Amino acid sequence: MSEATYADTWRRPPQIVKRRAWRWALAIGTVIYLALALSTIEVDWQRVVVGLERGQRFAAGFLQPDFLSRWDDIARGLVESLTMTLTSTVVGILISVPIGIGAARNLTPAPVYLVCRAVIAVSRSLQEIIIAIFLVAMFGFGPFAGFLTLSFATIGFLAKLLADDIEEIDERQAEAIRATGASWWQLIDYAIQPQVMPRLIGLSLYRLDINFRESSVIGIVGAGGIGATLNTAIDRYEYDSAGAILLLIIVIVMLSEYASGYVRKFLQ
Amino acid sequence: MSEITHYREVWAPRPPRTRLLIWFAWLLLVALFVYCWQVMTENTIWAFVSDAPRQAMDIGSRMVPPRWSYLPELLEPLWDTLNIATLGTLGGIVMAVPVAFLAARNTTPSTRFLRPVALFVIVASRSINSLIWALLLVAIIGPGLLAGIVAIALRSIGFVGKLLYEAIEEIDTRQVEAVSATGASAMQVLNYAIVPQVVPTFIAIGVFRWDINIRESTILGLVGAGGIGLKLQASINVLAWPQVTMILLLILGTVVVSEWVSAKLRRAVI
Numbered sequence: 001m002s003e004a005t006y007a008d009t010w011r012r013p014p015q016i017v018k019r020r021a022w023r024w025a026l027a028i029g030t031v032i033y034l035a036l037a038l039s040t041i042e043v044d045w046q047r048v049v050v051g052l053e054r055g056q057r058f059a060a061g062f063l064q065p066d067f068l069s070r071w072d073d074i075a076r077g078l079v080e081s082l083t084m085t086l087t088s089t090v091v092g093i094l095i096s097v098p099i100g101i102g103a104a105r106n107l108t109p110a111p112v113y114l115v116c117r118a119v120i121a122v123s124r125s126l127q128e129i130i131i132a133i134f135l136v137a138m139f140g141f142g143p144f145a146g147f148l149t150l151s152f153a154t155i156g157f158l159a160k161l162l163a164d165d166i167e168e169i170d171e172r173q174a175e176a177i178r179a180t181g182a183s184w185w186q187l188i189d190y191a192i193q194p195q196v197m198p199r200l201i202g203l204s205l206y207r208l209d210i211n212f213r214e215s216s217v218i219g220i221v222g223a224g225g226i227g228a229t230l231n232t233a234i235d236r237y238e239y240d241s242a243g244a245i246l247l248l249i250i251v252i253v254m255l256s257e258y259a260s261g262y263v264r265k266f267l268q
Numbered sequence: 269m270s271e272i273t274h275y276r277e278v279w280a281p282r283p284p285r286t287r288l289l290i291w292f293a294w295l296l297l298v299a300l301f302v303y304c305w306q307v308m309t310e311n312t313i314w315a316f317v318s319d320a321p322r323q324a325m326d327i328g329s330r331m332v333p334p335r336w337s338y339l340p341e342l343l344e345p346l347w348d349t350l351n352i353a354t355l356g357t358l359g360g361i362v363m364a365v366p367v368a369f370l371a372a373r374n375t376t377p378s379t380r381f382l383r384p385v386a387l388f389v390i391v392a393s394r395s396i397n398s399l400i401w402a403l404l405l406v407a408i409i410g411p412g413l414l415a416g417i418v419a420i421a422l423r424s425i426g427f428v429g430k431l432l433y434e435a436i437e438e439i440d441t442r443q444v445e446a447v448s449a450t451g452a453s454a455m456q457v458l459n460y461a462i463v464p465q466v467v468p469t470f471i472a473i474g475v476f477r478w479d480i481n482i483r484e485s486t487i488l489g490l491v492g493a494g495g496i497g498l499k500l501q502a503s504i505n506v507l508a509w510p511q512v513t514m515i516l517l518l519i520l521g522t523v524v525v526s527e528w529v530s531a532k533l534r535r536a537v538i
Binding site: 012015016033037038040041042043044047048051052054055058079080082083084086087090125127129130133134137138139140142143144147194213214216217220221227230231234237242246249250253254257 | 281297300301304305307308309311312313316317320323324327347348351354355391392394395396397399400403404407408409410412413414417460464467468471483484486487490491500504516519520523524537
């Protein structure tokens with residue numbers, strides 16, 4: 001054999017798509033898609049030039065936020081958001097615990113399991129905003145509709161994770177409690193609850209976070225909270241107030257994220 | 269130490285002091301809940317609330333049957349929505365990759381300055397919902413697809429960046445040592461030791477975010493950022509409830525399909 005058969009440079013082997021033909025097809029497909037997709041974007045550049053000046057004003061407003069001139073509105077929005085967040089999380093948890101237990105296959109008979117899983121699927125597949133639109137139409141404007149929206153969204157999230165968690169518990173502990181002749185309630189209380197409680201608390205805190213973030217959005221469709229204030233501020237072109245509100249949201253989310261992370265670490 | 273003379277007759281899982289503390293925490297939570305409830309419902313008009321079931325029945329009866337003939341009109345907005353989600357995800361990933369490398373403790377050039385900045389970018393992007401980004405961008409660059417794409421992209425930075433930098437921090441350091449032992453430069457270490465380890469996670473994160481973005485882009489039209497949400501907004505404004513049902517069904521179908529596609533893709537990659 002001659003030496004020329006050895007390659008003198010190394011080429012990195014492909015990592016994801018092993019077949020060369022597939023790689024080419026993927027690349028060509030991507031280019032075609034991008035060409036098609038990008039051609040559908042219509043940009044009114046004159047509008048953008050006008051808007052960029054607004055963008056500058058917004059950036060300036062973000063750097064020099066104005067907390068004071070609309071403080072009353074901001075404070076009201078924040079209070080609405082915070083109270084809405086807490087009440088909806090608590091109510092959401094209260095409802096999602098029985099649904100979560102019902103949706104765990106190792107605890108409940110098939111009909112209950114299916115019903116509970118269906119409730120979870122409905123709650124998870126609908127966007128918060130869309131639910132909020134309907135609930136605002138039914139219950140009128142204000143934080144009450146927001147509270148209902150967030151509670152409903154909490155159910156899908158918490159009940160699913162709780163049910164998955166219950167399905168993955170250590171069966172031996174449940175077996176031990178069952179062997180003592182415990183009733184179904186006692187089984188839940190002494191075998192299931194101690195195993196899932198730390199994670200349930202962690203998830204609840206995480207959901208508290210999410211609910212606050214969402215509460216800043218659903219105000220846009222009239223469900224109260226800081227989102228309504230933000231929407232008004234942007235509609236009035238008061239970018240310094242809008243910047244102040246966004247900064248407040250970011251700070252509160254950061255604080256709650258740190259706090260819930262700390263509490264979760266402490267619990268586990 | 270004094271000898272324990274009194275034993276409890278009923279077994280309890282925790283010592284009395286802990287139980288008292290837990291009980292007190294629950295009391296505090298209930299009090300807080302009641303207080304928040306009072307504050308929140310101060311301005312609630314209960315007549316509207318008690319009227320809600322009737323309203324629900326009313327809207328419900330108007331919503332069925334869905335107006336199937338509206339479907340062809342929805343296909344172009346649907347295509348727009350998919351484009352918003354896909355292009356937005358691509359844009360978000362392009363911006364998130366450098367941020368993630370700056371935020372990861374083992375690849376950041378300076379822990380003191382650049383890392384906090386990158387972390388702030390991630391938190392800011394994560395804590396502001398895409399709808400709020402869209403609201404701002406519609407005001408800045410005008411209504412249309414571009415605002416939606418940029419909103420989705422800005423929102424995706426935080427999510428992709430956070431998951432990616434966590435993946436980078438958890439890589440196998442032995443491979444990094446092996447490559448740097450050959451005398452590789454910092455960029456070469458990045459290219460040959462770190463990138464190959466995170467590529468599968470990275471693709472999985474991207475696909476996962478794409479799936480979420482499909483959901484989010486369906487509603488961006490509510491604030492004027494294009495896509496099927498525009499049609500939803502228009503139909504709600506004229507109280508055309510059969511059309512609303514049709515749109516919701518289409519959104520539900522799209523979300524289910526995209527979830528299925530993303531689950532398949534992720535399983536193929538990892």
